[in-house]
Amino acid sequence: MGPDLALWPEIIRQPKGCMSLLPIFDQNASQTPNMNTLPGLPVEILLSITDFLPINDWICLSLCNHRLFAIYNHRYKSMWPTREMKLTILRQLQQDLPRHFICYQCYLLHLYDGSESFGLSGPNFWEGCPLRCRHIKVKNFFELELVTKFGYLDYMPRRFSFLHLQLAMRRFYLGDKFGITTESLAYTQVRFHPSKGSWPGVTYLFSTDARIRPEPPGLHIRTQWVIFSDFGEPELLLKRERYESDTYPRNGMYICEHVPNWQKERQLDAMVKAFFQGKHPSHSKHTCERCNTDYQIELCDHVNQVALVLTTWFNLGPGLTPDDPRWRVRDGTFEDITLNPSDCKESPRAFFETNSPQPVEKLLSTNLCYLQNQRYRKVMRDLSTHDHYKSLWCLPSLPSDSQWEFHC
Numbered sequence: 007m008g009p010d011l012a013l014w015p016e017i018i019r020q021p022k023g024c025m026s027l028l029p030i031f032d033q034n035a036s037q038t039p040n041m042n043t044l045p046g047l048p049v050e051i052l053l054s055i056t057d058f059l060p061i062n063d064w065i066c067l068s069l070c071n072h073r074l075f076a077i078y079n080h081r082y083k084s085m086w087p088t089r090e091m092k093l094t095i096l097r098q099l100q101q102d103l104p105r106h107f108i109c110y111q112c113y114l115l116h117l118y119d120g121s122e123s124f125g126l127s128g129p130n131f132w133e134g135c136p137l138r139c140r141h142i143k144v145k146n147f148f149e150l151e152l153v154t155k156f157g158y159l160d161y162m163p164r165r166f167s168f169l170h171l172q173l174a175m176r177r178f179y180l181g182d183k184f185g186i187t188t189e190s191l192a193y194t195q196v197r198f199h200p201s202k203g204s205w206p207g208v209t210y211l212f213s214t215d216a217r218i219r220p221e222p223p224g225l226h227i228r229t230q231w232v233i234f235s236d237f238g239e240p241e242l243l244l245k246r247e248r249y250e251s252d253t254y255p256r257n258g259m260y261i262c263e264h265v266p267n268w269q270k271e272r273q274l275d276a277m278v279k280a281f282f283q284g285k286h287p288s289h290s291k292h293t294c295e296r297c298n299t300d301y302q303i304e305l306c307d308h309v310n311q312v313a314l315v316l317t318t319w320f321n322l323g324p325g326l327t328p329d330d331p332r333w334r335v336r337d338g339t340f341e342d343i344t345l346n347p348s349d350c351k352e353s354p355r356a357f358f359e360t361n362s363p364q365p366v367e368k369l370l371s372t373n374l375c376y377l378q379n380q381r382y383r384k385v386m387r388d389l390s391t392h393d394h395y396k397s398l399w400c401l402p403s404l405p406s407d408s409q410w411e412f413h414c
Contacts, residue, residue, distance in 0.1 A: 045073050052077055062094045069099075089113060104180050110168060110328050111150060112139040118173065120183050123190035126170055129163035129400055131392060140169070148338030149328055154214065154229055154260060163395055164193050166214075168328045168337075171225050175325030178218050188225075191216040194373070194401035196382040209234040211373050211382075215364070219357050223324040224332070226358050230369060231259045231316040234377045259316045262299040263340055273303055278314060281305035293353070296344045297335045300355035302366075308374045317366055319354040376401075 040046045047055075056064040056078065068078035096108045096115055106115040116137055118124065125134035133140070152166040170191055177185025194213040211232040218225055261270055273290070281288050289304030300319040305312060323332030335343045359365050364372070376382040386399035 045071050049077055062091055062098060065095055066098050104184055107172060107176060109137070109139060111142075114139075118176075118184060122187060124173060124186050126173070126186060127190040128193070128402060129195075129389070129395075130165040131163065133165075149334075151338040152322070152333075153263070153336055153338055153340075163389070163392075163398070163400075164195065164212075164214075166191070166227075168325075168333060171322050171325040171333065174216065174218065174225055175223065178220075178223065188216040188218060191227075194376070194386075196376060196386060196399045198397045200397065209377055209380075211377060213369070213373055215362075215369075217358055217361055219321070219352075219361075224321045225323070225325060226319065226321050226354050228358050228362075228366070228369075229318045230366075230373060232370070232373050232377065233314045234374075235312055235314075261301050261316070261318055262294050262297050262320070262336065263342075264294050264296045265299075265301075274314065274316070277303045277305055281312075295350070298345055298350040298354065300353060302355075306370070306374075309378055311378075313374060313377070315370060317370075319358050321349075321352075321354045323349075 044052075052074070056067075059067070064078060068075045092113055093108070096113070099115060100106060100108055103115065106117055108114075109116050119136065125136060127133075135141075150168040152168075152171075154164075154166060170186070173185040174188055174191060175185065177187065192213075192215045194211065196209065196211045198207060198209050200207045211234070212229070214227060214229045216225055216227050259270065259274070273292075277288075277290060288306060289302055291300070291302050293300050298321065302315075302317045304315045304317075306315065307313075320336065321332055322336065323330040325333075328334070328337070331343055331345050332349060334341065335345060376385070382399050382401075386401045389395040389398045389400055
């Protein structure tokens, strides 16, 4: 027997226009089950069985067919499960229904339609995700959003939520038909930051990509910020005093919650000054001891221009629940969370660079090519039609999203 989801519509919701492929109980079939089967037992025995079962087990049992549901239905009104109990029930049902996944925003089961990205690639205003709850902010909204920037700056239209992590890992656990690809998580954007007062304008790039570690399972993310400036004006890469924190792109560079903005700014300025004085190597590597985020700061020159680069690597965990510390340490609640020592044994950078088809050196080379002579304007989509994203260009995440090919 399998769960008959037609019996409890409150626990499952499908995207509009999608049809479930699950075998639904035939209401025209005989309502008199075989006495040799569980549903055919006398009512008294069936009720006695539930006395030995936890509530989540007998609720799942009641979804097996109409007779069991009718027998146990009266208990729902007096013993309606709490949110935690409902999640337990949903997790049990999810094991039997691999096409469905738990939505931690509305606490329902949703049907995955098998599409490459499930409408989750690109900027948030491009998303074609069929889930209505995806576009509704709820009380736990920030618990389900990944922080990849310092503060909530308006020039970052990309949203990465727990749903991305969850579906990417489900594809790894169950197969290609059950989740999204890591390629759909890749994202690159460029913005020309206009001049202000006596400060000339600068160009910055942000990119992110993902890889899955098989053992122990975990989705690893790599982000890279690049700020491009003319070689003759290195001061443009230094911290700008009295410059609004929400308007200068360097202020948005984010490492983790445990590296405060002032510490990051000090490290960036030290690297810029050392590079132009020729005193130290042009890059420095660091690791946050509390959340195991690896990051690298470097300066590089490229065709008579200089770039300040910040690259980070971190592990978001197996994607089984948003309560996992490896997710919570980087979500939008900014709670003071420290990972267990066992979660900090492996280097996210070492795994990513060993298994990525595009090592960080190649990634940086590609990103610099986008910036050189403003080539990004030829290969990326101009988002200037959206008033909120002036002077912003975006590279589509998936090949199917793009009509351009770029060769640097």
